Amino acid sequence: MDAAQVERLRGDLAEFTTDVFGSLTRVGWQDRAGWYVRGLMLDGRRKSIQPMAARLDGVDEQALNHFVTNSPWDVVPVRRRLAQAMDAAVAPVAWAVDDTGLLKSGTASACVARQYTGTAGKVTNCQVAVSLDLVTDTASCPVDWRLFVPEAWDPACPGAFEDVADRRAHAGIGPDVTHRPKWRLALDMIDEVTGWGVTAPLIVADSRYGDTGDFRLGLTERGLSYVVQVTGQISAYPQHTVRTVPPYRGVGIHPRPRYRDPAPCLRDLVTGMGTGAARMVTWRDGSCHRDGTPLPMRSRFVFARVRPAGRTMLRRYRDQDLPEAWLIAEWPAGAAEPAKYWLSNLPARTAKRRLVRWAKLRWRIEHDYREIKTGLGFDHYEGRTWQGWHHHATLVSAAHAFCTLQRLDPKAPAPQ
Template identity: 55%
Template sequence: GKVTNCQVGVSVHLARDHASTPVNWRLFLPMAWDPAAPQADPDKVARRERCGVPADLGHVEKWQLALDMIDETRSWGVEVPLVLADAGYGDTIAFRLGLNQRGLRYVVGISSRPAAHPAAARPVTPPYNGIGRRPAARYPDAARSVKALVIEAGLGAARPVSWREGSRPGRGRSGLKRMYSRFVALRIRPSGREIREATEGAELAECWLLAEWPAKEAEPVQFWLSDLPGDTSLTTLVRLAKLRWRIEHDYREMKQALGLAHFEGRTFNGWHHHVTLVSLAHAFCTLRRLTRAPKETAPA
């Protein structure tokens, strides 16, 4: 419910288990700032020139900005073996289809709402009565929410997985407690109008549904979709899904220590200049951390 003035950015990070850093940014331009949009605000459109917004730049959805930045990052010769994203992108079918079209594997967070069929479900073609177009094949049962599919599998389907060392003292190799929870992994066939149109009535593609379901919780608490191969291990799925914590860590470090949230400018170029300098500072700090001797990085 808070109302505030801010800029909204979309970022792409390169990440591994022990390091990550942002490499690309785009400023999100709301429809109110786009002269060609039906929701254009005359006052905001009039401010475009003063803010230095390029004349040919209009409103682009965040998921499309992300795909554009992935394309640009790959054009630099950077290999993108896998794409991770939160539910803000994972719930968008067009984003997932865009990754499919680029031949990119993904592990993306989703909400509990997306609909899907169990992997064993198969489409059935209704009998043709000889009048009009032949009916297209369809699934006999309606798609259900991913949450419902996981709950049907039951807490008994959950398996314990430990994926990395956390920040609290424990019995890990570095003296830190390992992150641990229980997870359910199911093979499903995601549904939705855009997916059905893309498949043109053919069988829906299989993918992984991963859900975190702690033993003390009555229901699963987090969900992911992945198009990784069917023989991918549960440990690998969990490790990759949880790797997004590195991006959250990047943002916390950039905001608290490197001034990402301190920008008070009002220009398009100024914003990009600011996030570029913050990204360079973050990359420098990351490289310094990685080149330290092991004894320098050991906990006190």
């Protein structure tokens, strides 16, 4: 970039940080937020405080460390402003919820424990962060975060560490912070961002959330539409299955209508329909090109209307017909059985191409995780406190948002 472009970029960043960090009213806080965001975007293999401060001319490492680790600024107003700004800029077609592992070698960082993470594909020593991202096919941004509290870090849980009280004290974790399943954290974030005046157009998630009936039911009770991936073991009745009344035996209470037979699993439902039920669907242009033309993203899918029938649904709709939902199954040509499954509470009239497009939209959150880790140092934070981690996560989100805004502006120079 030439000098004029560099100057414009600095001006854009200053304007952005003034807006997003406007709630930080103490002297020097907004400046330090700008330093940190800029440091995250500068070239360099390590994005922890010491090497970042060394790359930023005139920045005091101690002041930057104090700002992130110890300064008592509230992340909520910053995230609220970030969510509102990015909602207007990105115009998301969905909110994506997911989690990612932050691998750790020590045991003192807040909420670090041996637990499963898809980042490593196994149980390992890590923190797990749950995020909510605003997504489209071309742009996305994480706007809210939760640090998952394993049972080992909750003194009320039977599997808590023997020294859990000391660990929590050293990490600055308050008594109101307890273990909550990741799907509940996702609902908490959805409620929080909705409370900021941002409207959720659609919720997408992978099977770690979609398999949980309480999560799907929570979305339905909030009036939210969803397309969530599930495993083939989830049970569901075909659409036209009806409840029947068992014969009255002449004694006791008259029986109520109920589903007489156990519900089959999704895998059996779809394979029973046969591969001939699959149809080719193209949902968007891909990133690969041939002779200058983008190659379409396409595959074969089976669609059916079903009534999900897990324990949660049967308990919730005990005296009612189970609600209908879309079942979408991807069945690639030549495969013996479907590769992926989704459930959706979208209306029956929804176009099948749209169903597939939204089912496939969750890839954007993987793109975000890769970008904030490899480019913006999300997993480089070396602090050990609960507050410091949330400060760092918020600042990384701001850096990602600024990069996204620059990419959306065709006249803006690329951040360097």
